[in-house]
Amino acid sequence: MTEPAARxxxxxxxxxMPALNEADALPAALAGRPRGVRVVVVDNGSTDGTAMxxxxxxxxxxxxxxxxxxxxxxxxVHAAEGSDVVVFMDGDASLDWAxxxxxxxxxxxxxxxxxxxxxxxxxxxxxSMPWHVIVANAALGRLCGRLAGTPLHDVGxxxxxxxxxxxxxxxxxxxxxxxxxxxxxxxxAGLRVREVPVAxxxxxxxxxxxxxxxxxxxxxxRMVVVLTRHAATRSG
Numbered sequence: 001m002t003e004p005a006a007r008x009x010x011x012x013x014x015x016x017m018p019a020l021n022e023a024d025a026l027p028a029a030l031a032g033r034p035r036g037v038r039v040v041v042v043d044n045g046s047t048d049g050t051a052m053x054x055x056x057x058x059x060x061x062x063x064x065x066x067x068x069x070x071x072x073x074x075x076x077v078h079a080a081e082g083s084d085v086v087v088f089m090d091g092d093a094s095l096d097w098a099x100x101x102x103x104x105x106x107x108x109x110x111x112x113x114x115x116x117x118x119x120x121x122x123x124x125x126x127x128s129m130p131w132h133v134i135v136a137n138a139a140l141g142r143l144c145g146r147l148a149g150t151p152l153h154d155v156g157x158x159x160x161x162x163x164x165x166x167x168x169x170x171x172x173x174x175x176x177x178x179x180x181x182x183x184x185x186x187x188x189a190g191l192r193v194r195e196v197p198v199a200x201x202x203x204x205x206x207x208x209x210x211x212x213x214x215x216x217x218x219x220x221x222r223m224v225v226v227l228t229r230h231a232a233t234r235s236g
Contacts, residue, residue: 011038013104014083014163016076017059018069019091023048025204028093030057034100040079041091044072050091070171070178080163084108087160092203094128095158099198103160106194113165113191114183117158117198124200140223144180147227148187151195155179155223158198165191176219177226184226 017029019041026041033039041054043063051061064075073088080086085107089095099117106112119129129137137155145152157179169185171178186193 011036011083012108013085013087013100013160014038014040014080015087015089015100016073016080017041017054017089017091018044018072018076019046019050019054020044020067020072021046021048021050022091022204023050023053025092026050026053026057028204029089029091029095030054030059032097034097037100038080038083040076042072042076042079044068066174068174069176070174070181073178074171074174077163077166084162084164085160086163086166088157090157090203094201094203096199096201099158099196102196103158103198106196107160107162111192112194114161114186114193115159116152116154116183116193116195117156118154118195119156119158119200120197123197125202128200128202140180140227143227144183148183148193150187150193152183152193153195155183156198156200161186161191165189173226177223180223180226 015037017039019026022029023046030039039059041050041059041061043051043054043061045065045067051063055061060079062075062079064072077086085104087100087104095117103115103117106115138153141152141154144155166182169182169189171181171185173181183193
C-alpha cells in the first residue's frame with residue numbers, strides 16, 4: 001500500500017527506485033533531484049529502515065515483500081499510476097539526477113519509446129565498475145542488441161519508458177532478468193529503443209550483485225536464460 005508521503009498532483013514523470021537495504025545510500029541517491037519530481041521508492045524487504053529513510057526524505061514508499069529486482073520494479077510501475085513516463089534509477093547513488101532530462105526527453109517528445117542510459121567510459125568514475133563487470137556488461141549489451149535488432153552497448157539501470165507501453169509488454173521475469181526482458185520485448189513489439197550517454201558514480205555500500213562472486217554468477221546466468229528464451233521464441 002502506498003504511503004501518503006509526497007503523493008500529490010499527478011506528475012508526467014515518475015522515478016521508480018527499487019531498494020533493498022539502501023538506508024545508508026538513499027540520502028545521497030535522493031539528493032539533488034529536481035524540485036517537484038515524483039519519486040517512488042520500492043522497499044523490497046529491507047531490514048535496515050530503508051522505508052523510513054525514504055519517507056523522511058520526501059519519497060513515496062511502497063512495499064514489495066516478494067524478493068526480486070523485477071518484482072520491485074513492477075510494484076513501482078503499478079504505484080506510478082497517474083504518471084505517463086516511468087524512469088528507473090538504482091537507489092545506491094550511482095546515477096546522476098543531472099541526466100534525468102536526457103533520459104526522459106526522447107520519450108516525452110515522442111522521438112523514442114524506450115531510452116537506456118549508456119554508462120560511457122568518459123563519464124564513469126574511477127572504481128565505479130570493476131573490469132569484469134565492464135566486460136560482462138558489454139557482452140550482454142551487444143548480444144541483447146543483436147537479438148533486439150538495434151545496436152546496444154549497455155544494459156544499465158537508468159531507463160525511461162511510457163508506463164502504458166511498459167505494462168503492455170507483460171514482462172514475466174521477476175529477478176535481474178527484468179532489464180533484458182524489457183529491451184527484448186520492447187523491440188519485438190516494434191518500440192523504438194535509443195541509448196543516451198549518462199554518468200556513473202561509485203555506489204554507496206557494497207553491490208548485492210557485483211560486490212560478491214556468487215550473486216554475480218547467478219545474475220549473469222539469469223540474464224543468459226532470458227536471452228536464450230527470447231532467441232528460442234524468436235526462431236520458433
